[in-house]
Amino acid sequence: MKRIMLVVAYDGTKYCGWQVQPNGITIEEVLNKVLSELLQEPITIIGASRTDSGVHALGNVAVFDTNSRIPGEKISFALNQRLPEDIVIRESKEVEEDFHPRRCVSQKTYCYRILNSRFPVPTERLYSYFVYYPLKEELMAEAASYLIGTHDFKSFCSSGSQVADTTRTIYDIKVERSGDAITIRITGNGFLYNMIRIIAGTLIKVGLGARPPVNVKEALEKKDRAAAGPKAPAQGLTLEKIEYSNKSY
Amino acid sequence: MKRIMLVVAYDGTKYCGWQVQPNGITIEEVLNKVLSELLQEPITIIGASRTDSGVHALGNVAVFDTNSRIPGEKISFALNQRLPEDIVIRESKEVEEDFHPRRCVSQKTYCYRILNSRFPVPTERLYSYFVYYPLKEELMAEAASYLIGTHDFKSFCSSGSQVADTTRTIYDIKVERSGDAITIRITGNGFLYNMIRIIAGTLIKVGLGARPPVNVKEALEKKDRAAAGPKAPAQGLTLEKIEYSNKSY
Structure with a gap:
């Protein structure tokens, strides 16, 4: 098991914000779905900033844990192939397993x-x-x-x-x-x-x-x-x- | 009868370009429709530049002839109330009746x-x-x-x-x-x-x-x-x- 960090850019125009919610599609939801498909295991990301509906990002941060053997820094490329063009992973890499994007200073x-x-x-x-x-x-x-x-x-x-x-x-x-x-x-x-x-x-x-x-x-x-x-x-x-x-x- | 000139800005993303054509909605088509409704007479504009599908403009130019009594410089405000938010009239004014946006130098x-x-x-x-x-x-x-x-x-x-x-x-x-x-x-x-x-x-x-x-x-x-x-x-x-x-x- 390893922890992977993502730096995520998005155009928030079409999304009901970051956090999963019942009323519409969110960035978190799209990332969970595409990551789970890519890595062939259920993935739930933890985001640093729960941006509102319509808000954009150049560098939000999220982490998730995976058993995948894909090297951390390659995950961004595989993800970008599958993501819609209004979400882009700018970087992915393995981080310490206690790194938490909201709790760390x-x-x-x-x-x-x-x-x-x-x-x-x-x-x-x-x-x-x-x-x-x-x-x-x-x-x-x-x-x-x-x-x-x-x-x-x-x-x-x-x-x-x-x-x-x-x-x-x-x-x-x-x-x-x-x-x-x-x-x-x-x-x-x-x-x-x-x-x-x-x-x-x-x-x-x-x-x-x-x-x-x-x-x-x-x-x-x-x-x-x-x-x-x-x-x-x-x-x-x-x-x-x-x-x-x-x-x- | 007077000739009115428009300076038109648009986000071309959703349009099949400027010129009316059968395959999809165009800037010219939207302007003809909204102008005809506003002025209560059939209006056909002449554009300076027939931009392609997906191309944007800050200042394309168009003219049309009208019998309306609305002062030329007020038409932009009335039009902007009725146009979708991806088309904005930056200016409207009366011009010489022989002003042609493509033939004039x-x-x-x-x-x-x-x-x-x-x-x-x-x-x-x-x-x-x-x-x-x-x-x-x-x-x-x-x-x-x-x-x-x-x-x-x-x-x-x-x-x-x-x-x-x-x-x-x-x-x-x-x-x-x-x-x-x-x-x-x-x-x-x-x-x-x-x-x-x-x-x-x-x-x-x-x-x-x-x-x-x-x-x-x-x-x-x-x-x-x-x-x-x-x-x-x-x-x-x-x-x-x-x-x-x-x-x-």
């Missing part, structure tokens, strides 16, 4: 992408959130700076969540504009349910001038979901990478 | 996008051509320089074409790399059937080292389709803009 980087232009661009609609009114990215960056560090992010967590401890650490947030594209790139040690999308929605309100930047600090202190802004739509969000103890996937 | 800019990386990226698969083997963009740029100017591009035209005169002028070609993305941006006074995709396919062969750059000059001189490289796939191609006598759309 990691930092994750997400990117939220906004198209801020007079008209929506059809070829970008599935991978960005279109905002018509001009956004002031320097105000968004100022607001974002209040979120860096270790805080109770209860205000930035959807109410459906059952997590007891809502304290998380954000190492860095960068808000950058390149032409009509604004990206919010956030690195942290973990994120609450919908946290990145609520941060993005709140920063957009600041960029529009509807809230002053310092309002983000106040929202943190109130520890109340109602104090933060709306949740931005799923299609703008991409899980870019997960790093484990100096290793980046 | 123009220059067109197309961009061909290549993803040159170890693994395909799912979120880019519909808008770029994935090439695994490393491409040398400096060789591609050198090869491209032979195409600038007025030449007989017969070698770079699919054999199905019935155009008598295969001479065209290319004003500029730029081959640029940004990380894993290589773009080939071409501006000219007009292009033959599949010309950009054959140029892209030929430059990719050069970038791979399969042909020396000077081979492109030889291919031009042979005036034979077999002398050029293969046609690159449709999804990498975007019609970026069409400029008429100092006006850019």
Whole structure:
């Protein structure tokens, strides 16, 4: 028996998120099915990040245990032959048998992408959130700076969540504009349910001038979901990478 | 009666190209239908560029004649309410009644996008051509320089074409790399059937080292389709803009 780690990229457009659920097809479900067929044994993967419906990934991480004799690093090639073209395994390799993608300490980087232009661009609609009114990215960056560090992010967590401890650490947030594209790139040690999308929605309100930047600090202190802004739509969000103890996937 | 010009952006993924045809739905067909409904009269548009199945546009141009009293510049808003989200009208306005998007002198800019990386990226698969083997963009740029100017591009035209005169002028070609993305941006006074995709396919062969750059000059001189490289796939191609006598759309 050996443990194999996968680095998975996907276009989340057609999927009901990562985690197996009854209402529609998920990334986890497709991977379990294709892996079980390939390795001729029942496979159940454990994923690092249970991304929502419509959210994309460049580097989600998953592990599974197998008796297969196929070398770990060859599994990606065999899998990519069988997977639909909106899921790609970027890497596969054998890891320690106690490596757990959620329990091991990691930092994750997400990117939220906004198209801020007079008209929506059809070829970008599935991978960005279109905002018509001009956004002031320097105000968004100022607001974002209040979120860096270790805080109770209860205000930035959807109410459906059952997590007891809502304290998380954000190492860095960068808000950058390149032409009509604004990206919010956030690195942290973990994120609450919908946290990145609520941060993005709140920063957009600041960029529009509807809230002053310092309002983000106040929202943190109130520890109340109602104090933060709306949740931005799923299609703008991409899980870019997960790093484990100096290793980046 | 007045003549209205539209600047049209679209994601070509789900369409059988611009021009109405029996085998599937086209951009032209959708625009004719939605315009006829909106303006309550039968509308038939004339397009500037009959892009192929799967090719995208940021700024194709079309005109139509109407008796409607809706001001020209308001038509875009009314149309965008009714169009599917993969077609967007960026601008509409009244033009001279003798303005013809193909007969009036123009220059067109197309961009061909290549993803040159170890693994395909799912979120880019519909808008770029994935090439695994490393491409040398400096060789591609050198090869491209032979195409600038007025030449007989017969070698770079699919054999199905019935155009008598295969001479065209290319004003500029730029081959640029940004990380894993290589773009080939071409501006000219007009292009033959599949010309950009054959140029892209030929430059990719050069970038791979399969042909020396000077081979492109030889291919031009042979005036034979077999002398050029293969046609690159449709999804990498975007019609970026069409400029008429100092006006850019």
